[in-house]
Amino acid sequence: MLYAIGVIVFAVGLLASIALHEVGHLVPAKRFGVKVTQYMVGFGPTLWSRKRGDTEYGIKAIPAGGYIRMIGMIPPRQSGNPSRWPRRLATAVEEFRRASRSEVGSDADEPRQFYRLTPGKKIIVMLGGPSMNFVIYVVLTILLFGALGQLRQDSTTTISSVVQCVVPANSPAANSTACPAGAQTAPAAGVLRPGDQLLAINGLPVQNWNDAVAVIEASPNKTLSMQISRNGTPQTVEITPVKNTKYVSATSNATKVAGFIGVSPTIHSFYQRDSLVQIPGQIVSQLAQGLRAITDYPSKIHSLWQTVFEGKARDPNGAVGVVGLSEIGGQIASAHHITLRDKMFDLVSLLASVNLLLFLFNLLPLLPLDGGHVAGALVEAVKRGGARLRFRAMAATADPRDADVIAADPSDRPEGRPIYVDTAQMLPVMYGIASVLLLLTLLVVYADIVKPIHLGG
Numbered sequence: 001m002l003y004a005i006g007v008i009v010f011a012v013g014l015l016a017s018i019a020l021h022e023v024g025h026l027v028p029a030k031r032f033g034v035k036v037t038q039y040m041v042g043f044g045p046t047l048w049s050r051k052r053g054d055t056e057y058g059i060k061a062i063p064a065g066g067y068i069r070m071i072g073m074i075p076p077r078q079s080g081n082p083s084r085w086p087r088r089l090a091t092a093v094e095e096f097r098r099a100s101r102s103e104v105g106s107d108a109d110e111p112r113q114f115y116r117l118t119p120g121k122k123i124i125v126m127l128g129g130p131s132m133n134f135v136i137y138v139v140l141t142i143l144l145f146g147a148l149g150q151l152r153q154d155s156t157t158t159i160s161s162v163v164q165c166v167v168p169a170n171s172p173a174a175n176s177t178a179c180p181a182g183a184q185t186a187p188a189a190g191v192l193r194p195g196d197q198l199l200a201i202n203g204l205p206v207q208n209w210n211d212a213v214a215v216i217e218a219s220p221n222k223t224l225s226m227q228i229s230r231n232g233t234p235q236t237v238e239i240t241p242v243k244n245t246k247y248v249s250a251t252s253n254a255t256k257v258a259g260f261i262g263v264s265p266t267i268h269s270f271y272q273r274d275s276l277v278q279i280p281g282q283i284v285s286q287l288a289q290g291l292r293a294i295t296d297y298p299s300k301i302h303s304l305w306q307t308v309f310e311g312k313a314r315d316p317n318g319a320v321g322v323v324g325l326s327e328i329g330g331q332i333a334s335a336h337h338i339t340l341r342d343k344m345f346d347l348v349s350l351l352a353s354v355n356l357l358l359f360l361f362n363l364l365p366l367l368p369l370d371g372g373h374v375a376g377a378l379v380e381a382v383k384r385g386g387a388r389l390r391f392r393a394m395a396a397t398a399d400p401r402d403a404d405v406i407a408a409d410p411s412d413r414p415e416g417r418p419i420y421v422d423t424a425q426m427l428p429v430m431y432g433i434a435s436v437l438l439l440l441t442l443l444v445v446y447a448d449i450v451k452p453i454h455l456g457g
Contacts (some may be wrong), residue, residue: 006333006347011326013351015041015063017136021358022066024132025370026055028125029070035112037103038069064322064441070125072113074100074424089428097424115420119381126373133359138283140352145279148345149271155209156266157198163262164189168245170255186262187239193230200227209265216241217258271341290356294364301440307447314451321441324448325354331455367423367430376421384419 019041029036035054040046042060049058074097083090104113117125144150163186165179173180198206201215202225215224220243227236241259248254274282300319306312320328332338332346365375 003330003334005330006343007326007330009333010329010347010351011063011322013347014322014325014354017133017351017355017358018042018063018066020132020136021129022068024128024130025068025125026128028121028128029068029114032117032121032125033112034114034117034125035071035109036068037071038067040068041066043067069103070114071103071109072101072115075113075115075420075422076101077424078422083425085425085428093424093427096427100424115423119377119384122377122380123374126370126377129370130359130362133355133362137352137355137359140348140355141283141286142276142279144345144348144352145274145282146276147273148341148348149273151342151345152270152272154268154270156268157206157209157212158266159192159194159196159198159263160266161194161264162186162188162192163264166242166244166260166262168255169247170245184242186260187241188261188263191237191239192226192228192261192263195230197229198226199229199234201225203227216261217246220259222259271345286353286356290353290360293357294360301443304443304447307451308443314447314453316453316455318453319440319444319447320453321444321448323445324453325350327448327452328455335455366433367426368434372426372430373423376423376426380419380421383421387419 022039022041026036026039037054037056039055039057040049040060041058042063043065044060044062047059047061049056051057077094077097083093085093104110114122114125165183166186167173167180167183171180173183198209198212200206201212204211204215206212220241223238223240225236225238227234229235239261241261243257244260245255246258246260248256297319300315300317303312303315303318307314307318329347329350332343332350335343338346362369363371363374365371367373367376
C-alpha cells in the first residue's frame with residue numbers, strides 16, 4: 001500500500017512539473033500574441049481534452065513529457081535561398097515546411113506566428129519552460145532546507161561497537177567481521193562495551209567524541225585512565241592505545257599512524273533547518289552537481305547499454321527514467337527503516353533534483369530541445385544586428401541625392417526583408433537528435449522495467 005502511494009505521489013509531482021514546464025511556454029507565447037492551438041501533457045493518444053478559445057488543453061496516454069503547439073514555428077521559405085541538403089533531404093524539408101505551414105489557416109493568423117516574434121521574445125518563450133522547472137526546484141529546495149530541515153549526524157560520546165583486533169584501515173581485512181590470523185587484540189576488547197559513555201580521560205572531561213579521539217590518537221603505548229558510565233554507574237578503566245594505520249578522516253583516503261583502541265561512536269541523527277541566507281549556497285552547490293551529472297551522462301549511457309545488452313548489474317547511480325523514478329518513489333515510501341520525515345525529505349529532494357536536471361538538460365543548444373530554439377534566436381539576433389549596422393553605415397555615408405533610393409530599397413534594412421533563422425533547414429539534424437533521444441528513452445524504460453534500481457542495493 002505504501003509503495004503504491006509513493007509511486008502515485010511522485011508520479012503526480014512529476015506530471016505537475018511537466019505541466020508547469022509547458023505553462024512556462026504557454027503564458028509568454030499568448031502574452032506576445034502567438035496563436036497556441038494545443039497544450040498537452042503527455043504523448044500518444046488523447047485521454048481527455050477541452051478547447052478554450054484557440055487552444056485545446058488535454059492529457060495524453062504516455063506521461064513522458066508534454067508540449068504546446070504554436071503556429072508558424074517554421075517560417076515560409078525565402079526565395080533565392082537554395083537548400084544546402086541533397087535533393088531527397090531538401091524535398092523532405094520542404095514537405096515538412098508545407099505540413100507545418102498548413103496550420104496558418106487565415107490572414108488573421110499571419111501576424112500571430114511564432115517566427116514573426118523578435119529574437120528577444122522568442123528567447124523568453126523558449127526559456128519559459130526550463131525557467132519554470134528552475135522555479136519549482138528553488139521552491140522545493142527552500143521547503144526542504146528551510147521547513148523540513150537538513151539531515152545531520154553527530155558522533156555522541158556513547159560507544160556503539162568494539163572491535164576485537166587491530167587491523168590497518170587500508171587493509172582488505174578491515175571490512176571483515178573475522179580477525180585475520182596473528183592479529184593483535186584490540187585494547188578496548190573485553191574492557192569497554194557497547195553502550196558505555198565516555199565521561200573523562202586522565203581526569204579531563206570528554207565533551208564530544210572528537211575530544212576522546214584527539215587524546216587516544218596522541219597516546220600510543222601510553223596507559224590512559226578512562227572514566228565511563230555503564231548502565232548509569234560510573235566506573236574507571238585503564239586502556240593502553242597501540243599504533244595503527246587509520247584514515248585521516250571519514251571522507252579521505254589518506255592515512256596516518258596514530259593511537260588506536262578499537263571503538264566507534266553511536267551516531268545521533270537529527271534534522272536542522274537552514275536559515276534563508278544559507279540556502280543560496282546549497283542551491284549553488286547543487287547546480288554544480290547537476291552540471292557534473294549532465295556532463296557525466298554519456299558514461300551512464302555506456303553503463304546502461306551494458307545492463308541491457310550484456311546482462312551486467314544496474315548501476316544505482318546510472319541513468320533512470322520516469323518509470324524508474326516513480327518506482328524509487330515507491331521504495332522510499334514503503335521503506336520501514338526510515339521515519340516519515342525521512343520519507344518526506346527524500347521524496348521532495350528527488351522531485352527537486354529531477355526539476356533541476358530538466359532545467360539544465362533543456363538548456364542544451366540542440367534541437368528539438370528548448371536550448372536549440374534559443375540558440376537559433378540568438379543567431380537571428382546577431383544577423384539582425386549586423387543588418388542594422390550595415391544599414392546605418394550605408395545611410396551615414398550615402399550621397400544625400402541617393403537617400404530616396406536607399407529608403408526605397410528595403411533589402412538592407414532590418415525592418416524590410418525578413419531576417420530569421422530557417423529552422424526547417426535543421427530538420428535532418430533535429431530528426432537525428434530526436435532519434436537518439438528516443439532510443440535512449442526506450443533503453444531507460446526497458447532497464448527500469450526489467451532491471452529496476454533498488455535502493456540500498
